[in-house]
Amino acid sequence: MVAKPGLDGHDRGARVLARCFRDAGFEVIYTGCHQTAEQIAAAAVQEDVDLVGLSCLSGAHRALFPRVVELLREKNAADITVIGGGIIPEQDFQPLYASGIKAIFTPGASLDSIVEWIKTNIKPR
Amino acid sequence: MAYFSQETQDASARLTEKWEAEVGKSVKDNPDQKERFSTVSDLEIKRLYTPEDMQCTDFSADIGVPGEYPYLRGNQATGYRGRYWTFRMFSGMGSATDTNRRWHLLLKQGQTGLSTAFDFPTLMGYDSDSPKALGEVGKCGVAIDTLEDFLALIDGIPLDKVTTSMTINPPATVLWAMYCAAAAIKGVPLAKIGGTIQNDMLKEFIAQKTFMCPPEPSVKLISDTVEFGTQYVPRWNTISISGYHIREAGSTAVQELAFTLRDGIEYVEDVVRRKGLNVDDFAPRLSFFFNAHIDFFEEICKMRAARRMWAKIMKERFGAKNPRSWWLRFHTQTAGCSLTAQQPYNNVVRTAIEALAAVLGGTQSLHTNSLDEVLCLPSEHAVEIALRTQQILAEETGVAHTIDPLGGSYFIESLTNEMERKAWKYISKIDAMGGMIAAIGRGFPQMEIAEAAYRFQKQLDDREKIMVGVNKYATEVKQAIPLVEIDEKVGAEQMQRLRDVKRKRDNRAVLQSLAAIRNACKKGDNVMPCCIEAVKNLATLQEICDVYREVYGEYRDPGLY
Numbered sequence: 001m002v003a004k005p006g007l008d009g010h011d012r013g014a015r016v017l018a019r020c021f022r023d024a025g026f027e028v029i030y031t032g033c034h035q036t037a038e039q040i041a042a043a044a045v046q047e048d049v050d051l052v053g054l055s056c057l058s059g060a061h062r063a064l065f066p067r068v069v070e071l072l073r074e075k076n077a078a079d080i081t082v083i084g085g086g087i088i089p090e091q092d093f094q095p096l097y098a099s100g101i102k103a104i105f106t107p108g109a110s111l112d113s114i115v116e117w118i119k120t121n122i123k124p125r
Numbered sequence: 126m127a128y129f130s131q132e133t134q135d136a137s138a139r140l141t142e143k144w145e146a147e148v149g150k151s152v153k154d155n156p157d158q159k160e161r162f163s164t165v166s167d168l169e170i171k172r173l174y175t176p177e178d179m180q181c182t183d184f185s186a187d188i189g190v191p192g193e194y195p196y197l198r199g200n201q202a203t204g205y206r207g208r209y210w211t212f213r214m215f216s217g218m219g220s221a222t223d224t225n226r227r228w229h230l231l232l233k234q235g236q237t238g239l240s241t242a243f244d245f246p247t248l249m250g251y252d253s254d255s256p257k258a259l260g261e262v263g264k265c266g267v268a269i270d271t272l273e274d275f276l277a278l279i280d281g282i283p284l285d286k287v288t289t290s291m292t293i294n295p296p297a298t299v300l301w302a303m304y305c306a307a308a309a310i311k312g313v314p315l316a317k318i319g320g321t322i323q324n325d326m327l328k329e330f331i332a333q334k335t336f337m338c339p340p341e342p343s344v345k346l347i348s349d350t351v352e353f354g355t356q357y358v359p360r361w362n363t364i365s366i367s368g369y370h371i372r373e374a375g376s377t378a379v380q381e382l383a384f385t386l387r388d389g390i391e392y393v394e395d396v397v398r399r400k401g402l403n404v405d406d407f408a409p410r411l412s413f414f415f416n417a418h419i420d421f422f423e424e425i426c427k428m429r430a431a432r433r434m435w436a437k438i439m440k441e442r443f444g445a446k447n448p449r450s451w452w453l454r455f456h457t458q459t460a461g462c463s464l465t466a467q468q469p470y471n472n473v474v475r476t477a478i479e480a481l482a483a484v485l486g487g488t489q490s491l492h493t494n495s496l497d498e499v500l501c502l503p504s505e506h507a508v509e510i511a512l513r514t515q516q517i518l519a520e521e522t523g524v525a526h527t528i529d530p531l532g533g534s535y536f537i538e539s540l541t542n543e544m545e546r547k548a549w550k551y552i553s554k555i556d557a558m559g560g561m562i563a564a565i566g567r568g569f570p571q572m573e574i575a576e577a578a579y580r581f582q583k584q585l586d587d588r589e590k591i592m593v594g595v596n597k598y599a600t601e602v603k604q605a606i607p608l609v610e611i612d613e614k615v616g617a618e619q620m621q622r623l624r625d626v627k628r629k630r631d632n633r634a635v636l637q638s639l640a641a642i643r644n645a646c647k648k649g650d651n652v653m654p655c656c657i658e659a660v661k662n663l664a665t666l667q668e669i670c671d672v673y674r675e676v677y678g679e680y681r682d683p684g685l686y
Contacts, residue, residue, distance in 0.1 A: 004682075006245070006259075006260065006261060007245035007246060007248070007249045007251070007257060007258070007261055008245060008261075008265075009329075009333050009334030009335050010334075011334055011374075011682075012373070012374050012375050012462070012578055014686075015575050015578065015579075015685075015686040016375070016575075016578050016579050016582045018686040019575065019579045019686055020579070020582075030684045030686050031684060032681065032682030032683060032684025033334045033682040033684075034249075034334075034681075034682060036256075036257070058245055058261055058264055058265050059260075059261070059264035059265060059501075059611065060245075060259070060260035060261045060264060061260075062260060063259050063260025064259065064260055067259075087499075087500060087501075089500065089501070089608055106466060107465070107466040107467075107499065108465065108466060108467055108592075108595045108596075110585075110586050110596075111582060111583070111586050112586060
């Protein structure tokens with residue numbers, strides 16, 4: 001599942017990735033913009049996804065990414081992997097990893113590198 | 126009439142043939158670096174352009190002179206000699222006071238117009254204390270909840286002298302009402318204030334995704350502002366019809382051109398139909414906003430084509446009689462999406478080249494991106510370099526001495542014509558769908574852009590297209606630059622200010638003025654007078670936008686990809 005948390009409308013990256021994942025043979029759900037962390041967690045559980053990819057370019061990732069992980073845990077869905085991308089300053093990587101975000105992809109990451117990471121790290125449950 | 130005499134055409138054909146034979150021999154020994162050369166938008170470019178490429182060009186009808194229809198070479202007969210483009214840096218951060226400080230700094234450094242960046246809650250019509258605003262307050266721009274914030278924002282700015290642009294869309298009526306109310310408080314008549322509200326909702330559904338209500342009522346609110354401006358605020362540009370965001374979302378240059386002009390057509394039609402205004406009453410105050418991307422010539426041609434196309438649209442499609450209605454006046458911003466987080470100092474070079482394209486394309490106003498804007502809001506140091514880039518272009522390089530210096534080039538005229546042709550095709554297609562609102566409903570422009578964005582990303586991955594420092598010439602050593610961070614306490618302080626305003630205001634007056642807006646919405650009246658009254662009574666941005674949401678409903682992103 002590719003998800004856009006918060007009010008940020010910069011969705012070029014999210015939409016390009018959704019297409020790329022589809023072409024890579026994954027089953028893709030794209031939430032569209034302006035989702036709350038609650039909506040994302042609920043959709044992830046309901047659709048029983050393997051992975052949630054969060055995209056945020058507004059600076060709200062610090063508040064919103066950890067919140068999605070936390071909500072998934074509350075829903076006993078901690079086995080859903082959460083990764084993130086967007087405009088994420090390097091000093092934010094450690095706190096995000098500590099909160100349970102498993103990988104972070106920033107501008108310049110190739111489509112292949114992201115697909116590769118998923119194929120290596122996500123096994124269908 | 127043919128552009129070149131028969132004699133010239135014959136000579137050209139003869140010499141071109143000779144040249145082709147020479148090329149044929151040379152490439153056998155030294156093959157070209159790639160099979161196909163194309164613009165960043167993937168338009169194929171030939172090795173050479175000759176008089177033959179201008180065979181279908183008619184000098185008087187297609188080219189002409191600046192200041193005359195069809196305005197290919199510029200609106201103004203005098204070009205930049207009388208006045209440079211406006212140096213207008215898009216700026217907003219943290220609180221209103223923080224942003225006001227930055228504005229004064231920029232004006233001191235020689236900026237000639239202001240441009241406001243709002244944070245996401247403001248852009249989407251939410252107050253800073255809304256749960257939806259979590260983590261976003263003051264981050265991507267300035268947080269404005271009430272007229273008090275707005276007054277702090279414009280503190281010390283002479284509203285009758287400096288023009289201010291506000292990048293605000295769904296809540297444009299509210300922010301503009303704040304500007305009008307602030308002018309009244311400062312004793313500046315509405316007829317004297319000048320500026321722009323972006324107020325272009327169609328491109329929001331197509332690309333930028335800052336929306337609130339569905340397309341139909343969103344356009345109604347825009348027509349309200351056009352009508353109000355026509356009657357009371359004659360120096361205000363009530364819409365900035367924007368291609369910038371369409372391009373940033375990944376469109377090609379031709380798509381940017383076509384979708385933007387088609388959006389413009391939709392607005393003109395709505396104002397004429399809904400408000401019964403004569404097109405010449407309001408068209409001179411319509412303005413445009415384009416992207417200056419990295420493919421130098423393509424951008425110049427796009428801007429030239431845009432001017433000629435809009436003149437034709439206004440004259441032929443809408444029957445406008447006032448030459449000012451035929452003018453396409455536009456602001457330009459260099460392309461954020463062309464910048465790289467890697468080796469960020471290279472961004473200074475990219476921005477300079479893009480700004481040059483905007484100037485050669487004849488822009489009326491320009492924002493140059495700062496080298497760090499790919500990572501954060503611009504630092505004082507970075508924004509100064511960006512502003513100085515414009516000043517160097519204007520005052521050192523000599524590029525503004527003469528009008529449309531590339532006009533008449535075989536290549537430039539041919540590419541301008543080609544882009545225009547391709548853009549008309551899109552416009553006809555959207556006409557056939559029943560207009561832009563209908564096309565958006567079918568997801569047409571959204572999917573065209575998604576397709577182009579994906580194609581470009583794959584070209585990058587395959588190194589068919591190059592971004593220096595990203596997919597070529599990448600280095601392990603990082604160029605570290607200082608990053609501006611918005612203090613988390615900005616949000617808490619903003620919420621406190623909002624609580625204070627709510628405590629001291631007259632709540633009965635607020636409720637009455639909100640009821641007046643609700644009533645205007647339901648009856649289809651112009652909301653602007655009620656909006657000005659409401660903000661004067663310190664109604665908040667969200668309180669007014671909640672009325673719109675309640676009456677008109679909410680639009681949700683269909684999530685097309």
